[in-house]
Amino acid sequence: MRVHVDVEKCTGHARCWSVAPEVYELDDLGYNVTAVKDVPPGLEDLARKGALACPEQAITVEE
Amino acid sequence: MGESTRTPELDFDVYATQTMTANNAAWDEVRTTCPVAWTPHNGGHWVISGYEEVAEAFRDWEVFSSARTDPARSSITISGSRFPLLVPEELDPPAWHGYRRVLAAMLSPQAAERLRPRARYWARTCIDGMIEAGRGELVSELIFPVPAAVTLEWLGFPESDWTTFSHAFHDAAAFPHDTPEYHAAAAATVDVMRRVTEEVEARWSDDRGDGLSAIVHAEVEGERITQEMAERMTFMTIGGGVDTTSALTSAALLHLHQHPEDRARLLAEPDLWDPATEEFLRVYPPARTHARTIAHDTEFAGCPMKAGDRVLLSEISSGRDPDAFPDADRFVIDRFPNRHLAFGAGIHRCPGSHLARITFHEVMHEVLERIPDYRIVDAEVVEYPNWSMIGGWAKLPAEFTPGPRLGD
Numbered sequence A: 001m002r003v004h005v006d007v008e009k010c011t012g013h014a015r016c017w018s019v020a021p022e023v024y025e026l027d028d029l030g031y032n033v034t035a036v037k038d039v040p041p042g043l044e045d046l047a048r049k050g051a052l053a054c055p056e057q058a059i060t061v062e063e
Numbered sequence B: 001m002g003e004s005t006r007t008p009e010l011d012f013d014v015y016a017t018q019t020m021t022a023n024n025a026a027w028d029e030v031r032t033t034c035p036v037a038w039t040p041h042n043g044g045h046w047v048i049s050g051y052e053e054v055a056e057a058f059r060d061w062e063v064f065s066s067a068r069t070d071p072a073r074s075s076i077t078i079s080g081s082r083f084p085l086l087v088p089e090e091l092d093p094p095a096w097h098g099y100r101r102v103l104a105a106m107l108s109p110q111a112a113e114r115l116r117p118r119a120r121y122w123a124r125t126c127i128d129g130m131i132e133a134g135r136g137e138l139v140s141e142l143i144f145p146v147p148a149a150v151t152l153e154w155l156g157f158p159e160s161d162w163t164t165f166s167h168a169f170h171d172a173a174a175f176p177h178d179t180p181e182y183h184a185a186a187a188a189t190v191d192v193m194r195r196v197t198e199e200v201e202a203r204w205s206d207d208r209g210d211g212l213s214a215i216v217h218a219e220v221e222g223e224r225i226t227q228e229m230a231e232r233m234t235f236m237t238i239g240g241g242v243d244t245t246s247a248l249t250s251a252a253l254l255h256l257h258q259h260p261e262d263r264a265r266l267l268a269e270p271d272l273w274d275p276a277t278e279e280f281l282r283v284y285p286p287a288r289t290h291a292r293t294i295a296h297d298t299e300f301a302g303c304p305m306k307a308g309d310r311v312l313l314s315e316i317s318s319g320r321d322p323d324a325f326p327d328a329d330r331f332v333i334d335r336f337p338n339r340h341l342a343f344g345a346g347i348h349r350c351p352g353s354h355l356a357r358i359t360f361h362e363v364m365h366e367v368l369e370r371i372p373d374y375r376i377v378d379a380e381v382v383e384y385p386n387w388s389m390i391g392g393w394a395k396l397p398a399e400f401t402p403g404p405r406l407g408d
Helices: A017-020 A042-051 B018-031 B049-061 B093-105 B109-115 B115-130 B138-143 B145-155 B159-174 B180-203 B212-216 B227-242 B244-258 B260-268 B269-285 B315-319 B353-370
Strands: A002-005 A036-038 A059-062 B038-039 B043-047 B135-137 B287-294 B299-300 B303-307 B312-316 B393-394 B397-399
Touching: A002 A042, A036 B145, A042 A059, B018 B312, B018 B315, B038 B303, B043 B049, B043 B227, B049 B299, B049 B312, B049 B315, B093 B212, B093 B227, B109 B353, B115 B135, B115 B138, B115 B145, B115 B353, B135 B138, B138 B145, B138 B244, B138 B353, B145 B159, B145 B212, B145 B227, B145 B244, B145 B353, B159 B180, B159 B227, B180 B212, B180 B227, B212 B227, B244 B260, B244 B269, B244 B299, B244 B353, B244 B393, B260 B269, B260 B353, B269 B353, B287 B315, B312 B315
Parallel strands: B043 B312
Antiparallel strands: A002 A036, A002 A059, B038 B043, B135 B397, B287 B312, B299 B303
């Protein structure tokens, strides 16, 4: 599984990080800097939850 | 094109309803009738109330501008409050970038987390003040003081300012603009700005390591911030910090009084706090509306909008839209996903959201930990009469089983 974060759409709500800190990483201003990431095995559910939590719908999950 | 092109037209006055329930119902009617419409009330403005439409307008800052058009009046309230320029909220890019960066760094999730112990301390202290008596007035003894203490202590204002500042912003938000209470509050915000100037000047060549110093010594696009902009950004941070979190906390404490089943679940399952907080935000958004100004002629959802037209975006209505939220009129404590717009969306999204969630959680947690059987005295509840933007309660008297103070 891979997650794609559209950093142009990210406005720093940080909900992804709040729900799934193991998957999503923030910069010092609280914006997602993950861009593209292979999700480590076992964290798939958290990655999906983090994507669903984003109010800007900036995260897509590639199963 | 003449006036008649501004259609569909609704008869909607956001000030006409004076309780939360009535204001919510008015928004439901507006949204069900037409999610984008024009109303002739309050100077004439567009009303955007559907979830998708509100989100899209919030994100399209180039058309739905937050920038000031009248130096004397705020552009992000539909009534045009007489506030100093709200920095960075009333700037659009490119000017917005540098100022937003300063505030985002000060209020990032990581920075906000460092203030959690202070939120806990002030919540504990306020409960200490009531717990032996077995009764207290939750708004004035807990709900107002905690966000004010957390924000103003962090910025570096002396304790003697906290109550005055807090009341100025609460009253400015709570009363319609044609009331004596509003005029008194507007005068009080002028006094707040005078104190801001004094404290900014005191730090100009003295970095005291507090929030005010971080603003006063900030660099914006490679140059030191001006005194005027430092004062404006401080004013904005105070206003955002002392008022909105309290409206959310009041609503949540009243909700748990009225819905014992939700209180029981939160007491039994602390993991529910994360989804429950989002649900409180969806159902009781502390900022219920924000205004924008159309920057250039456009068509939005089939409506012809003209440069200079005023627009009211409804966070409260977006959260009640059944197309976005199944069972939208029900409080579902473990609702997920819950992409509410309580903190807005797009670049002007509330930068204080992380601290707001932390402060809210610490107050709620302290209440449920120490006075879990609190009951609000319904006959003595006083609701604010103005739900156009913030809303809230002036009095929530409560009774509970007395307990011991915890002290420092």
